[in-house]
Amino acid sequence: MEDYEKELLDDFGSDSDEHEQIEEKPELEVETEHEEKSEVPFEERLEELLRNYTLSNSYHAILNESNIENIDNLTKFSKILPLLAEIKSKIEEYSSHNDQDEDYWELINSITSDSEPQSQEYRFILSINELSTIINQEITTFYSLVKLQYKVVFPELESIVINPIDYVKIVCIIKQDLKGIRTYESELKPFITNEKILVIIMAALQQVTNQFILNDQDLHKLLSCCRLVLELDDLLHDLSSFISQKLSKIAPNVNAIIGSITTSQLLIATGSLKQLALTQACNLPAIGVRDLSSQTKNVSKVIRQTGYLYHSDIVKYLPDDIQRSVMRIISGKVILAARIDLSRSSPNGEFGQKYLDEIKLKIEKLLEPPENQPDKALPLPVEIKSKKRGGRRFRKMKERFQMSELRKAQNKMEFGKQEDSIMDSYGEEIGLGMSRSSGSNGRIGAIKINTNTNAKMSKAMTNRLQQSNKKANTQRNSIYDDDFDSIILANPASNKSNENGSNSKVSKLGGRTPNSWLSGITKTDDNENPLKRKKID
Amino acid sequence: MGSIFLPHLRTGWHVDQAILSEDDRLVIIRFGREEETQCMIMDEILYSISEKIKNFAVVYLCNIDKVPDFNAMYELDQDRSEPFTIMFFHRNKHMMCDFGTGNNNKLNFMINDKQELIDIIETIYRGAKKGKGLVVSPRDYSAIRRDR
Numbered sequence: 130m131e132d133y134e135k136e137l138l139d140d141f142g143s144d145s146d147e148h149e150q151i152e153e154k155p156e157l158e159v160e161t162e163h164e165e166k167s168e169v170p171f172e173e174r175l176e177e178l179l180r181n182y183t184l185s186n187s188y189h190a191i192l193n194e195s196n197i198e199n200i201d202n203l204t205k206f207s208k209i210l211p212l213l214a215e216i217k218s219k220i221e222e223y224s225s226h227n228d229q230d231e232d233y234w235e236l237i238n239s240i241t242s243d244s245e246p247q248s249q250e251y252r253f254i255l256s257i258n259e260l261s262t263i264i265n266q267e268i269t270t271f272y273s274l275v276k277l278q279y280k281v282v283f284p285e286l287e288s289i290v291i292n293p294i295d296y297v298k299i300v301c302i303i304k305q306d307l308k309g310i311r312t313y314e315s316e317l318k319p320f321i322t323n324e325k326i327l328v329i330i331m332a333a334l335q336q337v338t339n340q341f342i343l344n345d346q347d348l349h350k351l352l353s354c355c356r357l358v359l360e361l362d363d364l365l366h367d368l369s370s371f372i373s374q375k376l377s378k379i380a381p382n383v384n385a386i387i388g389s390i391t392t393s394q395l396l397i398a399t400g401s402l403k404q405l406a407l408t409q410a411c412n413l414p415a416i417g418v419r420d421l422s423s424q425t426k427n428v429s430k431v432i433r434q435t436g437y438l439y440h441s442d443i444v445k446y447l448p449d450d451i452q453r454s455v456m457r458i459i460s461g462k463v464i465l466a467a468r469i470d471l472s473r474s475s476p477n478g479e480f481g482q483k484y485l486d487e488i489k490l491k492i493e494k495l496l497e498p499p500e501n502q503p504d505k506a507l508p509l510p511v512e513i514k515s516k517k518r519g520g521r522r523f524r525k526m527k528e529r530f531q532m533s534e535l536r537k538a539q540n541k542m543e544f545g546k547q548e549d550s551i552m553d554s555y556g557e558e559i560g561l562g563m564s565r566s567s568g569s570n571g572r573i574g575a576i577k578i579n580t581n582t583n584a585k586m587s588k589a590m591t592n593r594l595q596q597s598n599k600k601a602n603t604q605r606n607s608i609y610d611d612d613f614d615s616i617i618l619a620n621p622a623s624n625k626s627n628e629n630g631s632n633s634k635v636s637k638l639g640g641r642t643p644n645s646w647l648s649g650i651t652k653t654d655d656n657e658n659p660l661k662r663k664k665i666d
Numbered sequence: 667m668g669s670i671f672l673p674h675l676r677t678g679w680h681v682d683q684a685i686l687s688e689d690d691r692l693v694i695i696r697f698g699r700e701e702e703t704q705c706m707i708m709d710e711i712l713y714s715i716s717e718k719i720k721n722f723a724v725v726y727l728c729n730i731d732k733v734p735d736f737n738a739m740y741e742l743d744q745d746r747s748e749p750f751t752i753m754f755f756h757r758n759k760h761m762m763c764d765f766g767t768g769n770n771n772k773l774n775f776m777i778n779d780k781q782e783l784i785d786i787i788e789t790i791y792r793g794a795k796k797g798k799g800l801v802v803s804p805r806d807y808s809a810i811r812r813d814r
Contacts, residue, residue, distance in 0.1 A: 509791075510722060510788040510791055511792075
């Protein structure tokens with residue numbers, strides 16, 4: 130806080146001379162740095178940039194600067210700008226590279242997939258991926274700077290034109306001339322739709338009355354920022370075209386399906402083409418889930434796997450509900466294409482193109498609304514006669530639910546006599562009506578009792594009961610030895626021969642000296658003579 | 667606007683042929699003016715169920731201004747509060763239905779429920795199959811309030 134206050138005080142108290150001094154100092158420093166850096170080889174500087182960028186990006190640098198208003202040239206905060214020319218020349222150099230060397234490098238890379246690739250070119254390609262995110266960040270940084278400054282001139286423009294590049298282009302064209310905006314219409318036409326132009330013109334003409342005019346110095350600053358953004362955008366395009374050109378040679382089929390950017394992301398994430406070919410299709414959407422491009426903040430809630438594949442152009446603009454299935458389709462084909470690339474059977478990417486056509490066909494099918502089926506016609510309202518007819522069984526069934534004679538009699542009352550009544554268990558009085566008094570002596574038996582409601586058993590049920598009874602009895606017999614049901618009488622004279630054998634037990638029952646009467650008693654085994662047993666039962 | 671797909675009967679001859687041509691289906695003819703709101707709504711309801719009932723009934727539309735031949739015979743266009751007149755025929759025989767409204771010859775009030783209308787048509791078809799000339803509607807419409 131104190132430092133800040135001091136600076137503020139300095140600002141207020143300082144003379145114009147001091148201002149100039151302050152302004153001059155950093156510029157000088159930058160220049161010296163620039164000179165120093167140019168001695169260091171390009172590759173190292175690029176790597177250094179990539180390493181350091183996360184720690185100190187240009188936005189932070191600008192925010193940390195105490196007095197933004199005093200800075201003449203905002204573009205010096207760009208970290209990429211000094212490297213711009215060299216990156217471009219490298220791209221030129223590598224893109225005009227002869228193919229033989231490249232093939233050799235690819236061969237090595239595909240064989241020794243795990244080892245660190247040695248080629249400088251390969252390393253450059255790897256760094257481009259990170260570089261592109263840095264460039265994107267710088268574009269947003271300087272775009273927001275332009276927005277901040279241009280707000281006083283034309284505040285509505287940023288809400289009308291959301292795309293940063295388009296916004297900057299428009300600023301470059303119309304500058305501060307809101308009044309004569311109509312004259313720029315033809316210049317705007319190539320990159321903005323007619324309706325948008327109309328909206329811009331209307332908004333600008335309304336703004337004319339309360340427009341703030343920037344002075345030349347500020348305008349110059351603003352335009353330099355604009356030019357920087359456009360240059361960075363150019364660089365981004367160069368990089369992507371370079372990458373796609375390279376990749377069309379490394380992985381032509383994969384490139385044909387998902388485009389150069391996603392291909393490079395996938396290749397870098399997996400390490401090499403061989404690794405990509407070995408990856409399972411189901412794992413492909415998960416690659417790069419926490420990537421930098423998901424900072425766009427409109428990450429879908431429906432889809433969990435917002436990886437590189439999700440952010441590829443072919444998937445990104447599809448509706449949520451089919452994205453998942455589309456990603457599944459694409460990942461399958463990408464792996465197939467990667468294998469084709471690995472085997473080099475289709476160097477021109479015909480298979481990739483074929484797969485892409487298939488995928489597009491499938492997407493179209495998924496996007497189709499469901500076919501609406503016509504109403505099904507109702508069946509004829511013909512009454513079918515019920516199959517139930519009368520008969521003995523049906524009559525009996527109905528009889529069981531009929532009111533009994535006794536109940537009918539209970540409901541009747543005799544004229545001129547007091548009704549007998551009883552109290553039930555709930556203390557309620559129940560009249561007995563004529564059920565008592567119908568006979569001369571008032572007995573219930575005079576009324577025929579309804580036998581229809583008696584509990585009945587079907588023939589099958591009685592049979593079954595008999596069977597089970599029999600079974601139970603035989604079991605009982607075998608368990609309890611002294612069952613007196615099975616004691617039968619026999620003529621002792623006829624059994625004399627086996628008196629010592631099977632009947633020895635019985636004879637013991639009779640005592641030590643078996644007398645003639647008891648000797649006639651035998652015990653039979655049910656298993657031997659079941660019929661006899663039944664009769665006794 | 668689906669009701670434009672329902673067959674329109676342009677002349678008296680067409681009406682006669684429509685009634686005569688069906689052998690075992692119910693012929694439902696809506697007499698009225700398509701430009702009137704209530705009639706329009708009813709046409710839409712009829713169209714929406716026409717596919718469902720096509721096994722036992724067929725729906726025709728007839729504009730009573732273009733085909734005035736039946737206005738006297740069927741007492742059409744007598745009552746200004748009558749939005750439309752739906753009549754049922756089976757094998758060239760006029761089917762009557764007791765809606766409880768007092769007029770058994772025709773259905774001349776709004777029924778907003780499609781299922782209710784289907785039920786009525788089914789009941790009439792059943793009666794027609796049994797050779798009856800008059801059936802009783804599954805619901806009583808005597809309490810129906812007509813918007814004037």
